[in-house]
Amino acid sequence: MSLKNALCAVTALTLITTTGAFAETITIATVNNGDMIRMQGLTEDFTKKTGHDVEWVTLEENVLRQRVTQDIAAKGGQFDVLTIGMYETPIWAGNEWLVSLDDLPASYDADDILPAMRAGLSHDGSLYAAPFYGESSMIMYRTDLMEKAGLTMPDAPTWSDVEAAAKGMTDKDNEIYGICLRGKAGWGENMAFITTVANSFGARWFDENWKPQLDTPEWKEAVSFYNNLLTTYGPPGASTNGFNENLALFQQGKCGMWIDATVAASFVTNPDDSTVADKVGFALAPNKEGVDKRSNWLWAWALAIPAGTQKEAAAKQFIEWATSKDYIELVASKEGWANVPPGARTSLYQNPEYQKVPFAAMTLESINAANPDSPTVKPVPYVGIQYVAIPEWAGIGTAAGQEFSAMVAGQQTVDEALAKAQANTAEEMEAAGY
Amino acid sequence: MARSVTTRRKTINTLAAWAIGLLIFFPILWTILTSFKTEAQAINDPPLFFFFDWTLENYAVVQERSNYMRYLWNSVIIAGGSTVLGLIIAVPAAWSMAFVPSKRTKDILMWMLSTKMLPAVGVLYPIYLVFIELGLLDTRVGLTIVLMLINLPIIVWMLYTYFKEIPGEILEAARMDGATLKEEILYILTPMAIPGIASTLLLNIILAWNEAFWTLNLTAAKAAPLTAFIASYSSPEGLFYAKLSAASTMAIAPILILGWFSQKQLVRGLTFGAVK
Numbered sequence: 001m002s003l004k005n006a007l008c009a010v011t012a013l014t015l016i017t018t019t020g021a022f023a024e025t026i027t028i029a030t031v032n033n034g035d036m037i038r039m040q041g042l043t044e045d046f047t048k049k050t051g052h053d054v055e056w057v058t059l060e061e062n063v064l065r066q067r068v069t070q071d072i073a074a075k076g077g078q079f080d081v082l083t084i085g086m087y088e089t090p091i092w093a094g095n096e097w098l099v100s101l102d103d104l105p106a107s108y109d110a111d112d113i114l115p116a117m118r119a120g121l122s123h124d125g126s127l128y129a130a131p132f133y134g135e136s137s138m139i140m141y142r143t144d145l146m147e148k149a150g151l152t153m154p155d156a157p158t159w160s161d162v163e164a165a166a167k168g169m170t171d172k173d174n175e176i177y178g179i180c181l182r183g184k185a186g187w188g189e190n191m192a193f194i195t196t197v198a199n200s201f202g203a204r205w206f207d208e209n210w211k212p213q214l215d216t217p218e219w220k221e222a223v224s225f226y227n228n229l230l231t232t233y234g235p236p237g238a239s240t241n242g243f244n245e246n247l248a249l250f251q252q253g254k255c256g257m258w259i260d261a262t263v264a265a266s267f268v269t270n271p272d273d274s275t276v277a278d279k280v281g282f283a284l285a286p287n288k289e290g291v292d293k294r295s296n297w298l299w300a301w302a303l304a305i306p307a308g309t310q311k312e313a314a315a316k317q318f319i320e321w322a323t324s325k326d327y328i329e330l331v332a333s334k335e336g337w338a339n340v341p342p343g344a345r346t347s348l349y350q351n352p353e354y355q356k357v358p359f360a361a362m363t364l365e366s367i368n369a370a371n372p373d374s375p376t377v378k379p380v381p382y383v384g385i386q387y388v389a390i391p392e393w394a395g396i397g398t399a400a401g402q403e404f405s406a407m408v409a410g411q412q413t414v415d416e417a418l419a420k421a422q423a424n425t426a427e428e429m430e431a432a433g434y
Numbered sequence: 435m436a437r438s439v440t441t442r443r444k445t446i447n448t449l450a451a452w453a454i455g456l457l458i459f460f461p462i463l464w465t466i467l468t469s470f471k472t473e474a475q476a477i478n479d480p481p482l483f484f485f486f487d488w489t490l491e492n493y494a495v496v497q498e499r500s501n502y503m504r505y506l507w508n509s510v511i512i513a514g515g516s517t518v519l520g521l522i523i524a525v526p527a528a529w530s531m532a533f534v535p536s537k538r539t540k541d542i543l544m545w546m547l548s549t550k551m552l553p554a555v556g557v558l559y560p561i562y563l564v565f566i567e568l569g570l571l572d573t574r575v576g577l578t579i580v581l582m583l584i585n586l587p588i589i590v591w592m593l594y595t596y597f598k599e600i601p602g603e604i605l606e607a608a609r610m611d612g613a614t615l616k617e618e619i620l621y622i623l624t625p626m627a628i629p630g631i632a633s634t635l636l637l638n639i640i641l642a643w644n645e646a647f648w649t650l651n652l653t654a655a656k657a658a659p660l661t662a663f664i665a666s667y668s669s670p671e672g673l674f675y676a677k678l679s680a681a682s683t684m685a686i687a688p689i690l691i692l693g694w695f696s697q698k699q700l701v702r703g704l705t706f707g708a709v710k
Contacts (some may be wrong), residue, residue: 027655032669037499055655058666063650070651074562076571078654188670244673248477263671273474273673 023051024314026080029068031061033301035133035341036083038331039322045330046321052314061188072097072306079306080315084129086120086300086372087188087387093123099305099312100126101319108320112345117300120372120383129302130323133263134343136296136366137196137386139283140250140268141257142276145169145176156284156294159200159225162257166233169256178233180255181226184242185405187397192297192386193259194404195397198222200287200295204376205388205425210434214400214422221288224414227407239409251275259285261299262366265359266338282362284369293377297386298370300343343367392432399424462686468679469493476676492680500663502684509659509688511574512649513642516581517635520589523582525631528593529619533602543594546587554584554647565652572654580652581642588641589634596630597623633699636692643689660685 030036036058043054057079059067065088071078072092084092092098104110110118110127117131139162141153149168154161166178182193195205203218213219230238233256235249243260247267250258251274258264271277285296303322305315321327328348331340338357340348348354349364375385383389387397400421407417468476470488478486496502531539561580562571570576600623608622624631646661653662664685667678693700 029654032666032674033671034669040499057654057658057662059650059662060665060668061670063665067651070558070562074559074566076562076566078571243671244669245477248474248673249479251474252478261671267672 022314023053024311025053025055026311026314026318027055027057027078028081028083028318029057029059029064029079030083031064031301032058036301038335038339038341039132039327042327042330042334046318049321050314050317052317054318068306072308075308077306077308077310080309080311081318082304082306083132083301084304086117086298086302087384087389087393089121089129089302089304090123090383090389091391092304093126093128097307098128099307099309099315100128101130101305101316102126104130104316104320108324109347112325112347114344114346114367116298116367116370116372117344120298121300121302129300129304130319131300131302131344132323133341134298134300134367135262136298136343136363136370137193137260137285138262138265138296138362138366139257139259139285140265141165141281141283142169142253142255142279143281144276144279145256146281153281153283157286158289159286160289162259162286163229163233165257166229170233175254176256177235177249177254178256179229180235180241180246180249180258181230181238182242182246182260183230183234183239183405183408184245185398185401186242187387187394187401189242189401190404190408191397191401192299194223194226194401195386196285196295196297197226199293199376199385200285200291201225202288202291202293202377204378204380206380206382206429208379208381210381210429212422212425212429214418214425219418220414223404223407223418227404227414230408231410239405259295262359262363263342265363266342269338269358280358282359284362284366291377293375294369296366296370298367298372299386392428396425396428399428462690465679465682465686468676469683471676473673473676476679477673492676493684495677496667496680496684500666500681502663505658505660505663505685506688508574508657509643509661509685512577512581512657512659513639515574515578516585516642517589517638519578519582520586520638521631521635524586524589524593524634525624526619527590528597529623531590531594532597532600533605543591546590550587558651562652571652572656572658574657577649577652577657577659580648581645584645584648585638585641589638592634592637593627593630596627596634600626629699632696636696636700640689640693 030040040056047053064083068079068082068084070076089098093100101110113127113131114134117134118127121127121129121131139153139157146153146165146169149165151165151168153165157165162179168178169176170178182190184190198204198219201218201222203216203222204213207213235241235254241249243264246255246258246260247264249255250264250268253276258268265280265282268274268280269277285294287294303319305312305319309315323344325345325347328340328345332353337353340354342348342360342363349360354360370385372383372385375383384393387393403412403417403420406412407414412420467483469492470490471482471486472489472491475482475486531543565571565576568576570579604626605618605622608618613622644661646665649659649661650665653659664678664681667681668674
């Protein structure tokens with residue numbers, strides 16, 4: 001009896017000490033996007049599997065970026081897992097701010113990550129952030145309005161097709177605007193879109209010697225086209241519309257077309273929020289006739305580990321859990337296939353259940369059409385499609401975004417906006433020592 | 435004739451005061467209204483004023499998603515703690531400046547105020563490094579100290595102006611009666627200055643409650659107050675205005691109620707000394 005007791009005591013003690021040694025509380029910094037909120041709700045599953053507890057710090061995107069940068073640079077060690085985007089991953093990895101994720105176990109199947117995502121989240125061939133969800137951009141259009149206008153949208157339209165569709169669907173008396181596009185200033189707002197338009201007109205931000213190219217005819221053609229399209233067929237006040245504003249307009253049935261992030265597809269087809277849920281069609285982001293590059297971007301919200309965390313092992317376990325195939329299954333079982341985080345893994349698009357989701361095929365095709373290593377027709381020295389992956393970009397992009405936003409608002413001409421953006425970019429790049 | 439002009443002027447003044455008051459209050463009113471809308475209604479164009487289906491859904495979502503009480507408790511501790519700590523330091527400081535001024539008193543007061551002239555972000559990095567060294571990051575103690583230091587110049591200035599109004603003779607009389615310095619401050623000065631101290635206290639609680647730069651930058655999960663709670667509801671991809679408004683309403687409600695009940699004190703303290 002006493003032996004049994006002793007055994008029990010030893011077992012209990014071992015259990016306590018082992019869980020005590022391994023169970024940790026990790027702090028995760030994230031943004032308030034639907035998929036992240038869902039993940040927070042499912043954290044219990046992670047705690048159950050690993051014993052680790054999770055503390056969430058949810059911040060606004062730009063505050064998060066600034067807060068996390070400051071903490072990493074000062075080695076504050078406040079966060080164990082970070083939610084970061086495709087823009088900062090290669091830059092931060094280059095600064096040795098992130099822990100490489102190359103040693104994730106075979107069961108994680110890192111080769112299953114969509115190649116475009118993997119390329120965008122790697123630095124010198126090593127993966128530094130695991131995609132939680134990924135997106136490209138595509139056209140979302142109203143099938144009923146197209147039909148009414150007697151038009152059909154090709155699966156791979158050109159800008160001329162888009163302009164014709166915008167013209168055909170516009171009915172300003174009934175507050176229906178042929179096309180809604182981003183006009184709100186910001187490197188991640190209007191500049192994400194305008195840069196992709198420029199790519200699809202054969203333009204590029206910099207030549208091989210880092211000389212800004214906004215004074216080239218390609219840029220002028222691209223920006224003139226964007227400005228004309230949006231001011232002629234777009235909603236009033238388009239210069240202040242970003243992703244959320246356009247989402248609201250589209251859901252209220254006021255946009256004939258909207259070219260934006262593929263993740264929006266699940267919002268506009270959700271009958272709880274959208275008045276046009278059953279009347280949405282999808283097509284690839286357009287290009288100019290004869291130009292080899294389409295205007296679709298590539299973005300991922302990814303999870304990374306800051307160098308200097310004391311809880312690297314637990315943090316890795318979390319990333320493994322949150323970006324695994326099992327996690328996708330878990331979300332599907334609780335919330336349905338339309339709500340799983342999209343755009344990260346190849347296997348998801350091979351899943352017959354997911355293939356039934358109306359926007360699945362077009363999302364994959366859009367992501368596959370994007371190549372961050374070769375974003376433009378002419379060669380460029382940078383990585384990134386709707387951004388330039390250099391630290392100076394946030395400043396340059398936002399300054400240019402303000403000029404183009406003022407242009408859409410009618411405060412200046414296309415030439416003026418381009419000249420100012422070119423001058424500012426040249427100045428910033430020179431100051432940065434390029 | 436003269437009387438009618440006065441009445442008319444009074445009416446105009448009253449109307450102007452109401453108009454300005456409503457204008458200032460409008461953003462708060464709009465936030466509260468938005469918190470009862472659905473996300474779609476929140477961004478409806480034209481904006482919806484009162485005629486929409488009022489819903490409590492946003493409050494339910496916010497309650498479910500965030501631990502409101504934890505943020506609230508942190509706010510109470512940080513705002514209350516920094517104010518009390520500030521008063522303990524500022525009352526003796528203001529006493530000495532008001533009643534035993536030296537040649538340099540005015541300079542010291544100006545110097546204290548000058549610390550408010552530097553943008554906070556200018557000292558963010560040094561303070562962050564000091565906090566790392568002292569292990570104060572994401573702690574209530576750390577934030578309490580920082581907010582106390584940030585608001586100290588205002589506390590000292592307010593108390594100084596208030597103490598200046600108290601006749602020095604009364605304190606002299608107490609001294610003649612054999613009161614020690616401690617007794618003089620505790621039993622003579624403080625009771626006379628209670629209204630001023632109270633309004634200083636209230637104003638500083640409000641300032642510390644609403645402080646969003648340091649509270650966001652120096653906290654992560656444990657010590658985050660209501661400002662961080664609000665910040666967590668904005669979203670780059672997805673509609674959030676209604677939920678953000680609900681979170682904001684919940685965050686400002688306690689301080690709004692406190693302000694409502696103490697507005698007389700507050701106005702009196704703020705305008706004291708303005709008219710002689």
